[in-house]
Amino acid sequence: MKIALLGYGKMGQVIERIALERGHQIVLKKEENNTFEGLSTADVAIDFSVPTAAVTNISACFHANVPVISGTTGWLEQYDEMTKLCAATNGGFISSSNFSLGVNIFFELNEYLAKIMSKFDSYKVSMEEIHHTQKLDAPSGTAISLAKGVIENSSYTDWTLETPDTKQIHIATKRIGTVPGTHTVTYNSAVDAIEIKHTAHNREGFALGAVIAAEWIVGKQGVFTMKDVLELK
Numbered sequence: 687m688k689i690a691l692l693g694y695g696k697m698g699q700v701i702e703r704i705a706l707e708r709g710h711q712i713v714l715k716k717e718e719n720n721t722f723e724g725l726s727t728a729d730v731a732i733d734f735s736v737p738t739a740a741v742t743n744i745s746a747c748f749h750a751n752v753p754v755i756s757g758t759t760g761w762l763e764q765y766d767e768m769t770k771l772c773a774a775t776n777g778g779f780i781s782s783s784n785f786s787l788g789v790n791i792f793f794e795l796n797e798y799l800a801k802i803m804s805k806f807d808s809y810k811v812s813m814e815e816i817h818h819t820q821k822l823d824a825p826s827g828t829a830i831s832l833a834k835g836v837i838e839n840s841s842y843t844d845w846t847l848e849t850p851d852t853k854q855i856h857i858a859t860k861r862i863g864t865v866p867g868t869h870t871v872t873y874n875s876a877v878d879a880i881e882i883k884h885t886a887h888n889r890e891g892f893a894l895g896a897v898i899a900a901e902w903i904v905g906k907q908g909v910f911t912m913k914d915v916l917e918l919k
Contacts, residue, residue: 687710687730687900688710688711688712688729688730689711689730689731690724690725690731691712691715691732692714692716692734692735692747692754693717693734693735693736693739693743694715694716696889697757697889697893698732698734700889700892701734701896702715703893704890704893704894705900713728714727714731716743722750725746725747725750725752726750726751726752728750728752729753730754730755730900730903731743731753731755732754732756732757732896733755733756733758734896735758736758736822738761740756740758740761741768743756743758744756744771744779744781745771747777748771748774748775749775751775751776751777752777753778753904753906754777754778754779755781755785755896755899755900756779756780756782757781757784757785757892757896759783759823759826759827760827762781765781769909772908772909776907778903778907779903779909780899780909780915782899782911783830783831784867784892784895785892785895785896785898786892786895787891787894787895787898788884788886788891789869789886790912790913790916790918791918792832792869792882793831793912794918795882796832796835796836796871797835797836799871799882800835800836800839800840801839801840803840804839806875808876808877809880810874810875811842811871811873811874812850812857812871813825813832813833813845813855813857813858813869813870813872814857814858814859814860814868814870814872815828815860815867815868815869816859816861816865816867816868817859817862817866817868818862818863818864821861824847824859824861825845825847825857825859826859826867828867828869829859829869830857833845833857836855836871841853842854845857866887866889867884867892868884868885868886869883869884870883871883898915899912902915903915
């Protein structure tokens with residue numbers, strides 16, 4: 687499989703190594719000022735760039751008839767625009783706040799727990815996410831996905847970084863050293879607490895999941911999620 691890497695930072699470099707180990711070929715490594723030369727020869731593109739470049743990268747893939755996997759966060763106010771462009775160009779698209787297989791299992795656990803806890807008003811949910819000091823967005827896309835998972839399965843209506851009201855989920859964000867990513871969801875009451883937690887040990891899980899998603903989407907048209915890739919629906 688021929689892969690175009692759109693974004694060649696630390697994540698892009700780990701993705702490259704894992705893709706090569708799995709027998710794939712890299713035909714484009716696009717950094718911030720590079721062109722898209724070579725994109726049209728790719729079977730699939732993987733975008734781990736920056737929020738200001740993501741929409742341009744994804745659009746270029748659709749116009750080049752190359753399915754694209756995007757792990758860039760911080761641009762999702764234009765997500766609907768990109769899904770419409772995907773449909774108009776008969777493209778293939780997966781955007782995820784986190785491609786880690788473990789995190790996507792964690793997403794499922796989070797939604798299931800939210801359904802159970804929605805029956806018990808004595809518990810208040812909160813979240814914490816910890817990442818390295820170079821991470822640009824806060825809260826993380828993964829934390830936002832976790833919050834949405836709770837909102838869709840409970841009476842909560844929104845999340846906030848500030849002091850929450852009764853229908854808001856508080857997300858605490860921390861930026862510490864080189865932490866790859868730790869996410870905790872806590873249900874606290876006056877008598878006890880229930881907590882689920884995912885801790886990434888390195889970037890390998892994110893990169894492997896992205897490559898697996900890229901392998902899966904080749905030859906497919908439409909907008910998909912990691913639920914489709916991992917058959918979690």
